Amino acid sequence: MKTPCEANVTSKQCADVLSEQRKQYKGKEFYGVIKHFQDKALVDLNQYFVVDLFEDGSPRNTFWADGRSRDAYLKFGDVVVFDVTYMTNKFKMPFSPFVGVNHHGQSILFGGALLENENEETFQWLFEHFLKCMFNKYPSAIITDQYRAMGMTTCGQSESIHSFFFDEFVNSKTMLNEFVVQYDKAVASRRAVEEDEDFKTMNSKAVLSSVHPIEAKSGDCYTRKIFEDLKKWNLTHETLSKCTEEIKYRVGKVNVDRAHWRLVIFHLKNQVNVTCSFAKFETYGILCKHCLYVMKKRHVQTLPNHYILPRWTLDSRFKVSTCSIGLDEMNNEKQVSALTLWYVRANSNKAIEHAKTSPSKIRKLNSLLVKFLEDGVIQNKPNAPESPSQSSCAGFTQVDMMPQLSIRDPTILINTKGRPKNETRIKSSLEMAKKKRTCSH
Numbered sequence: 152m153k154t155p156c157e158a159n160v161t162s163k164q165c166a167d168v169l170s171e172q173r174k175q176y177k178g179k180e181f182y183g184v185i186k187h188f189q190d191k192a193l194v195d196l197n198q199y200f201v202v203d204l205f206e207d208g209s210p211r212n213t214f215w216a217d218g219r220s221r222d223a224y225l226k227f228g229d230v231v232v233f234d235v236t237y238m239t240n241k242f243k244m245p246f247s248p249f250v251g252v253n254h255h256g257q258s259i260l261f262g263g264a265l266l267e268n269e270n271e272e273t274f275q276w277l278f279e280h281f282l283k284c285m286f287n288k289y290p291s292a293i294i295t296d297q298y299r300a301m302g303m304t305t306c307g308q309s310e311s312i313h314s315f316f317f318d319e320f321v322n323s324k325t326m327l328n329e330f331v332v333q334y335d336k337a338v339a340s341r342r343a344v345e346e347d348e349d350f351k352t353m354n355s356k357a358v359l360s361s362v363h364p365i366e367a368k369s370g371d372c373y374t375r376k377i378f379e380d381l382k383k384w385n386l387t388h389e390t391l392s393k394c395t396e397e398i399k400y401r402v403g404k405v406n407v408d409r410a411h412w413r414l415v416i417f418h419l420k421n422q423v424n425v426t427c428s429f430a431k432f433e434t435y436g437i438l439c440k441h442c443l444y445v446m447k448k449r450h451v452q453t454l455p456n457h458y459i460l461p462r463w464t465l466d467s468r469f470k471v472s473t474c475s476i477g478l479d480e481m482n483n484e485k486q487v488s489a490l491t492l493w494y495v496r497a498n499s500n501k502a503i504e505h506a507k508t509s510p511s512k513i514r515k516l517n518s519l520l521v522k523f524l525e526d527g528v529i530q531n532k533p534n535a536p537e538s539p540s541q542s543s544c545a546g547f548t549q550v551d552m553m554p555q556l557s558i559r560d561p562t563i564l565i566n567t568k569g570r571p572k573n574e575t576r577i578k579s580s581l582e583m584a585k586k587k588r589t590c591s592h
């Protein structure tokens with residue numbers, strides 16, 4: 152819907168504003184990038200932003216992730232698709248997005264980087280910062296090949312990073328200061344799609360293709376898209392062999408050649424155990440239709456919990472984090488890890504969100520906090536006040552150090568002959584600031 156303001160703006164006026172902005176940032180694009188992250192740091196305390204500079208102050212590598220992306224990584228960071236793309240900005244700096252898959256099977260962005268080149272040293276820098284940003288939580292798998300990235304989406308969508316990001320938001324003429332703004336717009340549009348799907352899942356009862364309890368349970372637990380994918384079954388089978396330990400079936404679509412059917416083994420153990428040659432559960436964490444078909448046939452009464460991977464459920468996004476608090480780290484190191492702080496902060500924000508519409512709840516929450524703080528003051532007097540390093544660490548809001556830096560735009564054709572090969576890398580004040588503040592990770 153257009154606002155009255157938008158309705159009166161002509162395309163000529165838009166072009167004029169854009170051209171004026173471009174003039175304003177000509178030769179100061181990298182300054183625009185820094186300013187962008189500085190401004191964002193004021194509203195997003197959990198933003199991570201780091202730059203690596205050449206001696207002349209031009210950018211070598213830049214990596215960033217906002218607070219919500221970092222939160223998403225903690226939930227869906229089991230698989231990361233990493234890719235390098237060109238022609239996304241006028242300086243031809245290779246762009247590397249870190250992409251994941253959310254609980255609906257949609258692509259989401261965990262972070263982005265503008266790099267000098269694709270050398271080993273560059274990637275080392277990048278992955279070091281990526282891990283630091285993500286609380287040193289390693290993904291189970293990193294997929295670097297775009298084709299496999301397209302195969303990993305589970306709902307038949309083959310959306311590539313290009314189609315949702317590059318084509319619509321950036322091109323080979325995009326200025327650096329515009330690039331970071333456009334990146335945020337791309338992230339915002341992905342989030343809108345995700346929220347839309349969350350809303351649909353929460354507000355639609357799963358439409359069941361039959362009333363089998365297995366389907367009823369999958370409809371309750373899995374997100375809508377994942378469930379839709381599960382219920383498209385029009386299958387039949389033949390029994391291949393039967394013994395005391397297992398039954399082997401071949402399962403496939405009624406009108407498809409048997410050569411394409413899948414081998415499914417139902418293990419006759421106490422716990423429901425079924426495997427399929429398609430290995431969808433082993434690969435994606437979702438049971439395939441062949442396994443579900445056989446489970447139904449074997450009169451399994453409900454979808455066993457060990458086949459419900461939390462990351463595909465709506466709970467994955469909204470559940471309160473308790474089990475992840477790193478108590479072991481507290482005991483070993485005598486200090487709280489950045490990840491633990493992150494969870495506690497997230498929970499306190501959730502508590503406020505939950506209570507804010509009810510005066511009685513907000514009073515209750517406040518009295519809990521006041522009591523905790525009063526107890527803390529009595530018990531911890533010798534240690535107080537808390538060192539500032541920990542509170543500033545998780546958010547990496549060191550952009551306030553930036554006025555000390557002198558920066559400049561990259562030279563055009565940054566990754567060709569223009570650069571001396573062995574130029575010494577200097578640490579930006581961002582990195583140095585982190586060291587000085589002795590971060591806990």
Ligand SMILES: [Zn+2]
Nearest residue numbers: 427429439441
């Ligand atoms: Zn299967």
